[in-house]
Amino acid sequence: MTSDGFRPLDEKSLAEYIKATPALSSKLGGKLDHLQIKEVGDGNLNFVFIIVGSAGSLVVKQALPYIRCIGESWPMTKERAYFEAMALKEQGRLCPDHVPEVYHFDRDMSLIGMRYLEPPHIILRKGLIAGIEYPLLAEHISEYMAKTLFFTSLLYTTTTEHKRAVAEFCGNVEMCRLTEQVVFSDPYKVSQYNRWTSPYLDQDAEAVRQDNILKVEVSQLKSMFCERAQALIHGDLHTGSVMVTHDSTQVIDPEFAFYGPMGFDIGAFLGNLILAFFAQDGHASQANDRMSYKSWILRTIEETWSLFRKKFIALWDENKDGNGEAYLPPIYNNPDVWQLVQGKYMEDLLHDSLGFGAAKMIRRIVGVAHVEDFESITDASKRADCERRALNFAKMLMKERRTFASITDVASAVQKA
Amino acid sequence: MTSDGFRPLDEKSLAEYIKATPALSSKLGGKLDHLQIKEVGDGNLNFVFIIVGSAGSLVVKQALPYIRCIGESWPMTKERAYFEAMALKEQGRLCPDHVPEVYHFDRDMSLIGMRYLEPPHIILRKGLIAGIEYPLLAEHISEYMAKTLFFTSLLYTTTTEHKRAVAEFCGNVEMCRLTEQVVFSDPYKVSQYNRWTSPYLDQDAEAVRQDNILKVEVSQLKSMFCERAQALIHGDLHTGSVMVTHDSTQVIDPEFAFYGPMGFDIGAFLGNLILAFFAQDGHASQANDRMSYKSWILRTIEETWSLFRKKFIALWDENKDGNGEAYLPPIYNNPDVWQLVQGKYMEDLLHDSLGFGAAKMIRRIVGVAHVEDFESITDASKRADCERRALNFAKMLMKERRTFASITDVASAVQKA
Ligand SMILES: Nc1ncnc2c1ncn2[C@@H]1O[C@H](COP(=O)(O)OP(=O)(O)O)[C@@H](O)[C@H]1O
Ligand SMILES: Nc1ncnc2c1ncn2[C@@H]1O[C@H](COP(=O)(O)OP(=O)(O)O)[C@@H](O)[C@H]1O
Ligand SMILES: [Mg+2]
Ligand SMILES: [Mg+2]
Ligand SMILES: [Mg+2]
Ligand SMILES: [Mg+2]
Ligand SMILES: [Mg+2]
Numbered sequence: 001m002t003s004d005g006f007r008p009l010d011e012k013s014l015a016e017y018i019k020a021t022p023a024l025s026s027k028l029g030g031k032l033d034h035l036q037i038k039e040v041g042d043g044n045l046n047f048v049f050i051i052v053g054s055a056g057s058l059v060v061k062q063a064l065p066y067i068r069c070i071g072e073s074w075p076m077t078k079e080r081a082y083f084e085a086m087a088l089k090e091q092g093r094l095c096p097d098h099v100p101e102v103y104h105f106d107r108d109m110s111l112i113g114m115r116y117l118e119p120p121h122i123i124l125r126k127g128l129i130a131g132i133e134y135p136l137l138a139e140h141i142s143e144y145m146a147k148t149l150f151f152t153s154l155l156y157t158t159t160t161e162h163k164r165a166v167a168e169f170c171g172n173v174e175m176c177r178l179t180e181q182v183v184f185s186d187p188y189k190v191s192q193y194n195r196w197t198s199p200y201l202d203q204d205a206e207a208v209r210q211d212n213i214l215k216v217e218v219s220q221l222k223s224m225f226c227e228r229a230q231a232l233i234h235g236d237l238h239t240g241s242v243m244v245t246h247d248s249t250q251v252i253d254p255e256f257a258f259y260g261p262m263g264f265d266i267g268a269f270l271g272n273l274i275l276a277f278f279a280q281d282g283h284a285s286q287a288n289d290r291m292s293y294k295s296w297i298l299r300t301i302e303e304t305w306s307l308f309r310k311k312f313i314a315l316w317d318e319n320k321d322g323n324g325e326a327y328l329p330p331i332y333n334n335p336d337v338w339q340l341v342q343g344k345y346m347e348d349l350l351h352d353s354l355g356f357g358a359a360k361m362i363r364r365i366v367g368v369a370h371v372e373d374f375e376s377i378t379d380a381s382k383r384a385d386c387e388r389r390a391l392n393f394a395k396m397l398m399k400e401r402r403t404f405a406s407i408t409d410v411a412s413a414v415q416k417a
Numbered sequence: 418m419t420s421d422g423f424r425p426l427d428e429k430s431l432a433e434y435i436k437a438t439p440a441l442s443s444k445l446g447g448k449l450d451h452l453q454i455k456e457v458g459d460g461n462l463n464f465v466f467i468i469v470g471s472a473g474s475l476v477v478k479q480a481l482p483y484i485r486c487i488g489e490s491w492p493m494t495k496e497r498a499y500f501e502a503m504a505l506k507e508q509g510r511l512c513p514d515h516v517p518e519v520y521h522f523d524r525d526m527s528l529i530g531m532r533y534l535e536p537p538h539i540i541l542r543k544g545l546i547a548g549i550e551y552p553l554l555a556e557h558i559s560e561y562m563a564k565t566l567f568f569t570s571l572l573y574t575t576t577t578e579h580k581r582a583v584a585e586f587c588g589n590v591e592m593c594r595l596t597e598q599v600v601f602s603d604p605y606k607v608s609q610y611n612r613w614t615s616p617y618l619d620q621d622a623e624a625v626r627q628d629n630i631l632k633v634e635v636s637q638l639k640s641m642f643c644e645r646a647q648a649l650i651h652g653d654l655h656t657g658s659v660m661v662t663h664d665s666t667q668v669i670d671p672e673f674a675f676y677g678p679m680g681f682d683i684g685a686f687l688g689n690l691i692l693a694f695f696a697q698d699g700h701a702s703q704a705n706d707r708m709s710y711k712s713w714i715l716r717t718i719e720e721t722w723s724l725f726r727k728k729f730i731a732l733w734d735e736n737k738d739g740n741g742e743a744y745l746p747p748i749y750n751n752p753d754v755w756q757l758v759q760g761k762y763m764e765d766l767l768h769d770s771l772g773f774g775a776a777k778m779i780r781r782i783v784g785v786a787h788v789e790d791f792e793s794i795t796d797a798s799k800r801a802d803c804e805r806r807a808l809n810f811a812k813m814l815m816k817e818r819r820t821f822a823s824i825t826d827v828a829s830a831v832q833k834a
Contacts, residue, residue, distance in 0.1 A: 163590040
């Protein structure tokens with residue numbers, strides 16, 4: 001144990017920890033001597049244990065003071081667990097249907113106990129690779145995004161609450177810096193961490209590093225990420241942070257949460273769906289050409305934004321006489337002006353989302369952390385073809401994002417790319 | 418004395434306070450029994466005392482828990498003095514030539530002791546009304562803005578320092594809320610606090626409250642004010658917060674300081690110069706038609722921005738290999754891309770400044786707090802004519818700000834208005 005009360009747990013010490021922690025042991029039923037404990041973390045950063053007892057189960061996630069997939073050579077504050085716990089609780093309060101319940105948080109141990117999302121829950125990204133359709137995905141994720149973003153924005157909160165919360169989440173600065181580096185910087189320069197499907201994409205990676213217009217655009221997006229405290233964002237809302245079944249959609253892993261631009265979350269999700277789309281040709285087989293699955297992904301992209309837009313505006317309308325001080329009813333006092341401001345807000349948000357989505361796509365192809373959608377395509381040449389199409393689309397999307405008037409135009413462009 | 422150690426001072430109790438406070442008494446020479454103390458606050462919010470001793474002088478500013486010009490019916494945190502002191506010290510460190518030195522700060526008493534800016538220093542606004550030219554004003558104020566804004570932005574600081582400072586200044590939220598109300602909200606709605614030169618401007622005030630396009634624009638500016646932590650801004654940089662002589666320019670009164678959009682400061686200054694311009698016809702006499710003075714104001718508007726732009730870019734160039742993480746040299750690694758990003762940054766900043774400047778003009782004509790530039794025009798009909806021209810110009814400027822490619826275009830438009 002270090003002097004701050006922290007010690008990394010393994011299966012054995014975790015069993016002792018649970019026995020000593022009623023908030024956890026009470027979830028498991030009696031017979032605590034026969035717990036099944038398994039470390040399952042397949043994420044990049046942390047350790048995740050599944051614990052099954054005689055009459056219940058739970059998950060324990062622990063942050064270590066470095067990045068798991070890289071090792072102790074890349075230190076990273078374990079305080080990220082604090083912000084993850086804060087965000088999970090807040091997002092769970094705002095959208096309980098789509099966020100696992102937090103049972104316990106231990107700040108000294110950087111340890112969160114939460115609901116185990118039992119099988120058949122799987123990580124959405126794996127479902128997308130397997131070609132599984134999730135009919136409620138757009139409905140659910142749009143609900144999550146609309147509620148978590150709207151209720152933490154100035155459309156709903158007072159400036160007083162907002163600035164208090166902004167200040168608190170400024171503490172999650174190390175995670176923000178990591179995003180700045182791996183999303184907004186490294187892909188656009190030579191970096192020891194970057195990798196790509198070589199030699200196929202050598203020229204493509206080089207082209208990214210020499211694209212002045214793209215660099216101007218990414219600088220704008222980076223500034224927005226660093227400066228604009230629009231809402232409490234998840235901060236890492238890719239398809240690996242969502243667990244799904246046919247009927248259930250659960251958002252986990254908000255350890256990058258802070259007050260940032262809403263478009264960063266929406267873009268992360270949409271951008272990763274677009275990556276999944278471009279990966280499909282790599283997963284096609286004679287038995288399944290994935291054509292109808294590609295259509296489903298496109299429909300899901302469209303519906304996610306359309307439903308988000310609808311739900312977000314509905315929340316705004318319902319709460320317009322609330323405490324939010326951004327658009328006071330005595331000012332925005334006629335239907336014309338109300339439609340004008342809402343239209344402008346949603347148009348800007350779409351464009352922000354497309355820009356951030358494009359940035360998230362690019363970094364997954366030429367940056368440090370790749371996605372299984374492409375990595376699982378074993379034929380490197382085939383993989384490179386898929387990645388190149390995704391990369392070129394993303395570059396175009398970042399540069400031209402302001403010319404897209406609707407999500408339908410985006411989906412058409414993906415289809416034609 | 419209240420339980421928190423606060424008590425409002427008058428001339429007599431202040432003398433005792435000074436005697437008990439070496440950081441103050443040491444500035445005054447011996448013979449502390451014969452201090453000249455005079456309350457001179459002509460500002461809207463606080464009490465300001467000038468203290469002259471046998472061999473020195475100083476100013477003491479104290480915040481009371483309400484707004485001075487309105488009274489105890491409008492409570493306002495006296496903690497504003499803490500943020501004013503923090504900002505004065507930081508801005509003084511970054512630009513000592515143009516910020517009075519802080520000798521002493523007492524948080525319990527909300528009291529700041531600082532350098533007395535002795536006569537012939539006067540408030541710039543009064544100089545503008547009197548028709549006095551200040552040949553170094555543009556040079557000095559552009560220096561102040563370039564240094565205070567550049568060095569507190571992400572162009573110079575790390576994300577880590579930036580978020581720490583942002584969080585600290587989130588505490589000045591009551592002052593931010595006051596600005597939100599009086600600058601971005603009240604002028605666009607019916608409010609008991611609004612006033613204007615009635616009946617002359619009744620229709621004009623009404624037109625502001627019915628201008629949907631203007632309301633959309635002001636909503637965007639308000640969001641930027643509330644959400645965008647671009648740099649440590651003064652927050653109230655009108656011509657009443659600047660004291661001048663022929664050779665000296667000193668910026669006082671940063672009690673509204675927080676991390677906000679740079680354009681809010683630049684716009685406040687430029688907008689108030691434009692107000693001074695439109696007031697000149699009301700001050701013209703047979704002896705002095707103020708034509709050449711109007712030209713000087715226009716030149717000062719142009720030079721303020723041009724010099725600011727030049728100095729800001731020079732600081733950026735000089736510090737591009739420093740700790741600032743916004744534009745990493747290995748990414749922005751050729752002269753073309755460097756010029757592109759700087760050009761875009763300064764273009765956006767000009768447009769932000771014009772938008773905020775326009776908002777500051779409008780609120781001084783139809784909002785709660787007016788400016789002496791117009792108030793000192795005793796003939797109400799003449800005053801209303803000046804105000805109407807300023808108001809119409811400001812409305813146009815807010816709506817059309819993105820069409821102005823340079824400050825010269827803005828100055829021409831002012832001249833023609
Ligand atoms: N509440 C949970 N229920 C079931 N599995 C979970 C739960 N939380 C995490 N996991 C599993 O652990 C993996 C890593 O979790 P995650 O929170 O994404 O960690 P990291 O921050 O390291 O990415 C997930 O991909 C998922 O498979
Ligand atoms: N350091 C100073 N030296 C000389 N006069 C000062 C100084 N500080 C303030 N004053 C005078 O007091 C007035 C009010 O000060 P200010 O800081 O603007 O207070 P407020 O916050 O109430 O507007 C100024 O307009 C100026 O005349
Ligand atoms: Mg994860
Ligand atoms: Mg994670
Ligand atoms: Mg003042
Ligand atoms: Mg907003
Ligand atoms: Mg003041």
